[in-house]
Amino acid sequence: MGKKSWELDRRTFMKGLGVACMLPYMEAMGAPIQKVGAMSEAPKRLCFVYFPNGVGLPPETNPDHKNWNWFPLGEGKDYKFTNTLSSLERHRKEITIMGGLSHPKSRNLLGHLAGDTWLTGGDLRGSQYNNNISVDQVAAQHLAKHTRFPYLALSTDGGIGYKSRVSTLSFDPNGRPIPSEHRHREIFERYFALGGGETSQLRRKSLQQEQKIVDLVLEDSKRLQKRLGKNDKLKLDEYMTSLNSVEEQIKRNEKWLNVPMKSFNSDYLNLNPNATVDPESYIRSSFDLMVLGMQTDITRVMTYMMAREDGMGFGENFPKLALGLNKGHHSISHDKTKNHWQEWGSYDQWLAKQYSYFLDKMKTTEDEYGPLLDNTLVLYGSACSSTHDAVNYPLVLAGGKNMGVNHGTYTKFDDHSPMSNLFVSMLNTMGIPVESFSDSTGKLQTDIFS
Incomplete structure (x- = not known):
């Protein structure tokens, strides 16, 4: 039987689609690259690290x-760490x-x-999924x-997961999840193998090939648009948005091609860590x-989801792998046995040690403006206080000394x-002039941000 005019050659289309999807997913940024490679003042960076x-x-x-309460004992500057966050004692001033x-x-x-809303403040109530842009992407648009690259989105699992159980922290302006990356060698080769000479020539050839692939898929997609039903058109539009983002990043890469990497x-670097064998090595390699x-x-904007x-x-x-416990993380959070709180x-405590390692590296690694941490805001935390209570988020903000951030306290805010008020204050501290974000009511009422 002959193929009807409205039937699609799925194999051909998906072949092109699959090749294009192997490219990095990057959001189109409105501002053009200005004075590529030039830097007149210290960079301001923003980073988010999440645990579930x-x-x-x-x-x-x-x-x-x-001994084991996550939040410290006391308040203000005289708070005392429990065992849980004790590894952060050496970073108390930061x-x-x-x-x-x-x-x-x-x-x-x-x-x-x-967890889907940690950086968005979106609305997942009821049957609708009304998520919105994440704060890191707002920063990326400006920086x-x-x-x-506009941003770097990492996770331990990679991809996007699915609604209500995502494996990424970043969401585009339409509230759609942005795929995260998790294969260290591929990340290194994609973002850092950008040298000159022969490497530059190979990179240029690769970019030209990538552009040809994008052009072919765009051309096919325009023809397909006329032959699709309403629902399929919506799906194709969503895909086209991501494809346009890929094309924008190709153009960015071309503009930066002849600018030497630092x-x-x-x-x-350990570019072959195995999360199923040595999770500490895997997480620390991500931080590296x-x-x-x-x-x-x-890039000056990064997110990292340590786990889902x-x-x-x-x-x-x-x-189980790191501490020899006989339960998984989610199982521990629901356990009611005698040693529940210690486990x-x-x-x-183990998770906090990984974050402390990250802060150590940022304090001891410098660029021409001094320790990286002094010009970087890093927020570490979760979207729950306990397993099913999405209130009283456990949060640790670090860095930003050169941006005027005042640290050294444990502050309990009104419930x-x-x-999102915190996000407005963080963005303003970065020099990004927003008055609101999501459901914010203004800046965070605090002396942390001068």
Whole structure:
């Protein structure tokens, strides 16, 4: 039987689609690249690091509270760390611990769903999925003109996951998830193998080939548009948005092609870590790539999801692999046995040690403007206080000394304070003149930001 005029050659189209999807997914940024490679002042950078499933919070009446409560004891400058965050003691002057903040539209959600909204403040209530742009992408729109890449989105699992259980922190202006990357060698080769000479010629040839692929798929897509039904047109439009982003990044790469990369040493990098064998090595290798990205100024906006919500993905087994526990992370968070709080606290402690490692690297790694941490804001945290309570987010803000950020305290904010107020203050501190973000009511009422 002959093929009808409205039937699509799925194999041919998906072949082109598949090749194009192998390219990095980059959001089109409105501002053109200006004075490529030039830098007149210290860069301001923004970074977000996420962990799932909330934290251990033993009641004050429980003997484990003083040892394994995630939040410190006391408030202000005289707070005392419990065992959980004790690895951050050496960073006390560079960090602020915050409690009480949350996203109003997520407060009544089952906690795991709130992970989708950590950087968006979007609305996932009811049957609709009304997510919106994430704060990192707002920053990327303003800062992309300075760097080779608008942003770097990493996770331990890669991709986007699915609605309510995403594997990325970043969302585009339409509230759609942006795929994250997780294969270290591929990340290194994609973002750092940009030298001159023969490498530059090969890179130019590669970019030309990528552009040809994009052009072919765009041409096919325009023909397809006339032959699709309403629902298929919506799907194609969504795909075209991502494809246009790829094309924009190809153009950016061409403009930066003849700008030498900053010199760097990569001998220490582990580009083949295995998350199913050694999670600490895997996470720290991810942090090493992020630090290298800051040092070479390839981008000034980064996100890293250390693990996914609800026992999904590689991160569920990290407690077993790293600490020898007999339960996964999500299982620990629901456990009610005698050693419940010690087990949960010890894993929270392990996660905090990885974040502390990241801060160590940023304090000891310098560019021409000094330690990287002094010109970088880094927010570490989760979208739940405990497993299913999307309130009182556990948060640690670090860095930004040269931006006037005042650290050294544990601050408990009012339980009704929108987390988006923190994002407005962070963006303003970065020199990004926004008055609101998502459901913010203004700047965060605090002395942290001068």
